[in-house]
Amino acid sequence: MSIKEPSYHDVNYALRPAKNIERKMMSEVLQCLARVGPVSEYQYVGFGSIFFADYRLFHRTFGMDRMTSIEGYEDDEARVKHNRPYDCIEVKMGMSYDVLRFLDWSRKSIVWLDYDHEIARYVLDDLDLVSSRVQPGSVIVVTLDGETKRLKDPKTVREEELETWPKRPRQQLERLVGKNRVSPELQPHDLRGKRLMETYRRLLTAQIDYTLRSKNLGADEADRWHFRQIFNFRYADTAQMMTVGWVLYPSTDSTLIEHCRFGASEFCRDSDRPLEIKVPNLTLREIRDLDRYLPTGTDSEGYRQIPVPDHDKRLYHKIYRLFPTFTEADL
Amino acid sequence: MCAKNVQEQQTTFPPVKANPSKDIFIRMLTKDLSLADAILDLADNSVDGARRTKKKPASYEGFWIHIEFSGDFFRITDNCGGIDLDVAKNYAFCFGKPDDRNPERGLIGEFGVGMKRAVFKMGGKFRVESTTANSHFVIDENVEKWRRNKTNWDFHFQEYEPGLEGVPREKIGTTIEVTSLHEEIASEFASANFRSELQQRLQAAHQDAISHRLSVKVGGFTLPAESITLKTSPKIRPGYFAMNLNGSPKKEAAPINVRLFTGISESDPKAAGWYIYCNGRQIVAAEQKDKTVWGQIGDINIPKMHNQFSRFRGYAFFDCENQSRLPWTTTKQGIDIESFAYKKVRPEMVRMTRPVINFLNRLDQEQELETTLIADAVNKAMDVSLFDIADVGEFNAERVLSAEGGPKLLRISYKKPADQVRKVKEQLEVTKISEVGEVTFDYYCKYEEIDVD
Numbered sequence: 001m002s003i004k005e006p007s008y009h010d011v012n013y014a015l016r017p018a019k020n021i022e023r024k025m026m027s028e029v030l031q032c033l034a035r036v037g038p039v040s041e042y043q044y045v046g047f048g049s050i051f052f053a054d055y056r057l058f059h060r061t062f063g064m065d066r067m068t069s070i071e072g073y074e075d076d077e078a079r080v081k082h083n084r085p086y087d088c089i090e091v092k093m094g095m096s097y098d099v100l101r102f103l104d105w106s107r108k109s110i111v112w113l114d115y116d117h118e119i120a121r122y123v124l125d126d127l128d129l130v131s132s133r134v135q136p137g138s139v140i141v142v143t144l145d146g147e148t149k150r151l152k153d154p155k156t157v158r159e160e161e162l163e164t165w166p167k168r169p170r171q172q173l174e175r176l177v178g179k180n181r182v183s184p185e186l187q188p189h190d191l192r193g194k195r196l197m198e199t200y201r202r203l204l205t206a207q208i209d210y211t212l213r214s215k216n217l218g219a220d221e222a223d224r225w226h227f228r229q230i231f232n233f234r235y236a237d238t239a240q241m242m243t244v245g246w247v248l249y250p251s252t253d254s255t256l257i258e259h260c261r262f263g264a265s266e267f268c269r270d271s272d273r274p275l276e277i278k279v280p281n282l283t284l285r286e287i288r289d290l291d292r293y294l295p296t297g298t299d300s301e302g303y304r305q306i307p308v309p310d311h312d313k314r315l316y317h318k319i320y321r322l323f324p325t326f327t328e329a330d331l
Numbered sequence: 332m333c334a335k336n337v338q339e340q341q342t343t344f345p346p347v348k349a350n351p352s353k354d355i356f357i358r359m360l361t362k363d364l365s366l367a368d369a370i371l372d373l374a375d376n377s378v379d380g381a382r383r384t385k386k387k388p389a390s391y392e393g394f395w396i397h398i399e400f401s402g403d404f405f406r407i408t409d410n411c412g413g414i415d416l417d418v419a420k421n422y423a424f425c426f427g428k429p430d431d432r433n434p435e436r437g438l439i440g441e442f443g444v445g446m447k448r449a450v451f452k453m454g455g456k457f458r459v460e461s462t463t464a465n466s467h468f469v470i471d472e473n474v475e476k477w478r479r480n481k482t483n484w485d486f487h488f489q490e491y492e493p494g495l496e497g498v499p500r501e502k503i504g505t506t507i508e509v510t511s512l513h514e515e516i517a518s519e520f521a522s523a524n525f526r527s528e529l530q531q532r533l534q535a536a537h538q539d540a541i542s543h544r545l546s547v548k549v550g551g552f553t554l555p556a557e558s559i560t561l562k563t564s565p566k567i568r569p570g571y572f573a574m575n576l577n578g579s580p581k582k583e584a585a586p587i588n589v590r591l592f593t594g595i596s597e598s599d600p601k602a603a604g605w606y607i608y609c610n611g612r613q614i615v616a617a618e619q620k621d622k623t624v625w626g627q628i629g630d631i632n633i634p635k636m637h638n639q640f641s642r643f644r645g646y647a648f649f650d651c652e653n654q655s656r657l658p659w660t661t662t663k664q665g666i667d668i669e670s671f672a673y674k675k676v677r678p679e680m681v682r683m684t685r686p687v688i689n690f691l692n693r694l695d696q697e698q699e700l701e702t703t704l705i706a707d708a709v710n711k712a713m714d715v716s717l718f719d720i721a722d723v724g725e726f727n728a729e730r731v732l733s734a735e736g737g738p739k740l741l742r743i744s745y746k747k748p749a750d751q752v753r754k755v756k757e758q759l760e761v762t763k764i765s766e767v768g769e770v771t772f773d774y775y776c777k778y779e780e781i782d783v784d
Contacts, residue, residue: 075749075750159763159764159765163698164597164598164599164641164642166597166598166599167597171597171599175599179531179601180524180527180528180531181524181527182527182531183523183526183527183530183531184527184530184531184534184552184554184555185527185530185552202523205523206522206523206524206527207524209521209522209523209524210522210523210524210525213518213519213521213522214518216518217514217515217518218514
């Protein structure tokens, strides 16, 4: 939800392999929610752009029939609506912070705030709003552009403001999220390279924590809300991206959430150690050859003899079930 | 009714009760300040202790304050001299500062409410332990039990040791601990956002002491000193003004030392404005309204704060041995605009602001004209600490302004459909929309052979 042009003008989201794999990994973890209730009855809220790749996957996987896509780029309204793959998807035009507050939150929700830019004050405000409204057992996911250069050249800041944009990363972050949120404890290296994404994760986590603590004031123990991180992905199809997600629930549902056994899923990440999605470049023929030996035949001579670098073989082994294959098709 | 009757009846009528209630202090006064403000009050007391005992006037070397908290407790510990037993017994825990107490030299904790208000705000139990060079005491109170006794307002010593000798230096200091935290306080203490906010507030409020080597730790993290700077170069000189307010209204009163600094810094609409410090404690930050200089003040008219002034910074330091003469409010979060000191100094603040505003207006006009002479001079200037500014005088950038020149430029602005602009931008391989306008204009001039030199 950038105020500048949307990134889907430059990138075909359907063809980004790491993002494609991330969606499938999320989908696998979200299946754990079945213990809370039928996932088909959840509503899905996201930013579908013109590709709706996540909507296709979740509708096919879970059978959700209430889906809302928020689109901020008003000029593309006709195009976005034209590309809706199913009629159960409602497109709402407007910026996330204008649209989210008017949505109906009476159903359990899976909300994917799939931003294509750096952290910003309104990202934290969106997270605050959604985490204060959702029903027990709902999932909130946030994706951000984690490139260090985005602090210097943020997508969410208007050109006029950039003319006087500060030079130091700390001050840049302070301008993006507000001075009070940027602890003096943050060191310069926390704002460089991959550490920046961990800093973002902490800011997002601190926001949910703060929102739920406020919500819990005066509440009985049984009604107090908690959150548990279930996603921590990083990948770079083009820009370095990060995704964090949490399930939110009151104390009365704690046992139910335990029974979901999110941790049993190989793609769940509940800590600061992210799951890095790395995609090897393989030909279709190599994929077919490798698949014949997976998952258990990796010690065999035949597998060893496939002329693919060991590093790529290891990467492929981790994600082969979810690996996307793109090929030209004349439809 | 004749006068005699009134007199007779007064001896027989019941008295009209005007007793204070403990509830006012426990429940009401604590609503006047935020949790961060309450902790700042406690830190003020510690800084006062250090000010009282430090040997070198300019340095807090060797003094420290440690603040720790969680969902279960709050604790502030310092080595700033301790609370004297006599002070503890007769003054420190009183509600309001007793009249017979002489104002102390150059301190911050003026109003005698801070410590109690802070601990009442946080929780139901508190413990104060303090050791000086010759005494030691412990007070451990359950606020609810204390509240139930309507008549007795005293707290009680659990340990009371006057006349000690040879107390080792490392034992000297004070620890205040609050437990049985109120629910909303426990919630704040457990949140990372609050921790960050408190660190920022402490860092700003005691910027002066921290930059003079006071060590303040929050949750084990030592707050770094952030020096206050203004842009300085051979062509840009910050404004500096110093004065002593003596005598009046009370001739015998301690003088108030005032220092004002004005100038420019990084462009930041939220950080622009006036900052005011009393005895080193920041009480106002980035003030942008008519409490300081913005708008009509008396006969002088300074424009209202606007984005074009986002580089403006003004700093006012008031220091006085008698803290009651300083222009602060009880919460130390505001300026007492009716105070003698502020009334005397504010017109100077206005005068010191004017030349900076004039300069920033010129900088803004330059942007309209698309030249960068003034902006270049600003960008080349160095950040210099206020404490290294010694030359008294108004903000002066005349040498930058007099060097202005070059061809006169005009701004053109127009709108075109987004798709079209995007296509042209791609074709021109430029990154900014403004460049689309510039490059297409140059293109026209080139092919129409219009001489732009």
